[in-house]
Amino acid sequence: MRATAAEETQSGSLVLLCLASWAIPGAGHLWLGRRSKGLIFLIALPMMFAIGLAIRGRLAPFDLSDLLVSLAAVADLGIGLPYFIASALGYGGGDVRAVTYEYGCTFLIVAGLLNLLVVIDAYDTAMGRK
């Protein structure tokens, strides 16, 4: 059975919503009119990511020979645009000698994973499940 034009438009909007929500933390909720939630995500998640960089965490490389490092890289990428900005500016090299290195990596990974949860929440909200 073929999808109707309205359904295709809706699914296109949903894809755009999820992409926006991933690229800019909180953008999906702002798009849906959940302003307070969106603003909290917009401030909290990039701040958590920035703290991770500031305390010398490392943005994990996509190293296919090491599965755990690759998974960490995917999690880092979950934060969206801030990941590319930090990479372009040369941040995220990490300093394994720093006392806070492990904490920094954890902040970066968890910020990305939390943003992926936020994307799923925006999707659920758009689908009327919440």
Place this chain on the structure above:
Amino acid sequence: MQSHLLLLVVFAFFVSLVFAVIAKDEPRAQLRYGGLMFGGFLASAIVLGWLMYPFPL
């Protein structure tokens, strides 16, 4: 910022905040849920820290 405890508190704060905002819609419920989670993070870290204290690395 090199204090492990301070970093733990900051980490717990952000994670609790995001989970509370995702899980609950009402500000009161968010505050209660986030507060419980934040307290749980700190309490479990301190308890686990003391439990591991006798074991040398």
